[in-house]
Amino acid sequence: MCISVKIRQSYRICFRDFSMMFFKYLVGFVFVVGSFVSLTSNLMAGEEDERKVRQTAAEADPARTAIAKFKVDFRVALKAPAKTKQLRVWVPLSPSTKNQMVWDRKFHTFPREHQPQFTREPTFGNEFAYFEIDSPDGPLEIRHTFTAEIAQLDWGVDYSKVANTASWPKSFDLFQTPDVRSERAKNYTEIVEQIQSVSDAKSKQFMKAIEWVDENLTYDSTNASLTADPAHGLIHRRGHCSDYHGLCGTFAREIGYPSRVLYGLQMFDKGSPSHCKLEVFMPPYGWVTYDLSETQKLAIKLSKDDKLLPEQRKKNADFIRQRTLNGFRENTWLLVTRGENYPLMPAASSAVSIIRTIYAEADGIPLKEGAAAQEGTWLTMQRVHELGDNSRRFTALKNQ
Structure with missing residues (x-):
């Protein structure tokens, strides 16, 4: 009799524990399923929005006409302050896209040769030629030459x-x-x-x-x-x-x-x-x-x-x-960078809101655009030669 009672009590206790445990797992299961369904719905909605944006954008690409071809000679003259320990220069690089092609890119420095490191910032994907020069002595010229084809765009x-x-x-x-x-x-x-x-x-x-x-x-x-x-x-x-x-x-x-x-x-x-x-x-x-x-x-x-x-x-x-x-973009303008307030690679000493032609700093202090004869300044120069028998009227972009 005692054994029987103990068994029944044990059974009742085990059944009660099992019921409570089952209820807890059931609630947890419902929560997980609900969260999964909600997450899946949000992801599907986001993917659907993105799909619609991609599809609609693809249906209305601009007309590409009047292809122009140029040989470009772009130069930067800089003069770091006396006793500068390190001069750092970022020169943005124009990308090749479906609307423009850039090739035959070369860099030269004068009076001494310095080789750049090619980098890409993570926010917008802008690319740069980065120069790091220890103990610069006197003025420096950086020369960037390339060939470009650019399409006129009409949306x-x-x-x-x-x-x-x-x-x-x-x-x-x-x-x-x-x-x-x-x-x-x-x-x-x-x-x-x-x-x-x-x-x-x-x-x-x-x-x-x-x-x-x-x-x-x-x-x-x-x-x-x-x-x-x-x-x-x-x-x-x-x-x-x-x-x-x-x-x-x-x-x-x-x-x-x-x-x-x-x-x-x-x-x-x-x-x-x-x-x-x-x-x-x-x-x-x-x-x-x-x-x-x-x-x-x-x-x-x-x-x-x-x-x-x-x-x-x-x-x-x-x-x-x-x-x-x-919506119009002329074929005498070459895209170089997109966006603002992106981190340079390697990192600059301070935040840079926008880069118009170059960014340079000497021992962490930004150089200013001005007259290159003055210490702590830089300036740019550019010469462009149009190529082709029928200038600004080519039929197709290079490699397309």
Whole structure:
């Protein structure tokens, strides 16, 4: 009898423990399954968003016309301060893409030979020739020669077809946060609200942003940030190319379109050949290039052409502005870098917001663009020779 009771009690205890354990595992199993389903759903939704973005972008590639071919001789003259222990120089390298091809790249230094290390920064994938020179004595010249073919790009954007995308794949996070520097301008929020009030359609808001920049900024290379600072344009209502595009780029992000600043070289004989443009992702057209500062300068020039009647002047200026609005990149501009605030490789001594042509530092102190005869400065020079019997009118890109 005692044995029987013990067995029943033991059975009841074991059954109770088993029931509690089963309940705990059941709850845990439901939680895990629910989390897995939620995670899977989120991943599938993200993949679906990314698939849609990729597919729509692929359907509307720009027309590539008027291929130009150039032989480029780009030079940098630097002079580190006396008794510098180490001079470091980063020279950005223009990439080969489906819209441009670069080859036959060579580097030479004078008066002494120094070999570069080729590096790539991790954020945007920009590439550099990196020079590290111990105990530099006197001025240094770095010569970079290469051949390039560049296609003219025409997107033909129809803004009635641009999607009001509510969410973007995670890969676009880098291009969606408005530049915090804009908050230094007291009227920034007011202007953004003014732009967004024109329509519920984001594409029309972006058209208004382009119009606002064109109507309110004046090109001025002396009163400029040189760092794509959106606050500079808002505060001073003046600036150079990067101020125009830094401001319009942060407007685009406020509206809901990813954006990024581009820097490249103009294919002309110039002392300072760098020039900035803006890229905005406009589904289904993908990344579309805009150049607001050069468009404004050219439109003003055409509107003052004394050789034309007033009606024709206006017609030409309107055409140039519309061409830019439709998405246009000329074949005399070579893309070099994308983005801002990326870490150089090897790491620089301090943060670098943007690189226009080169970045250099002596014992951790940045050199300034100026006259190379002065210590602690650098300057650039470029000579370009157009190649081919029918300059700027080739039928296909090299290797395509």
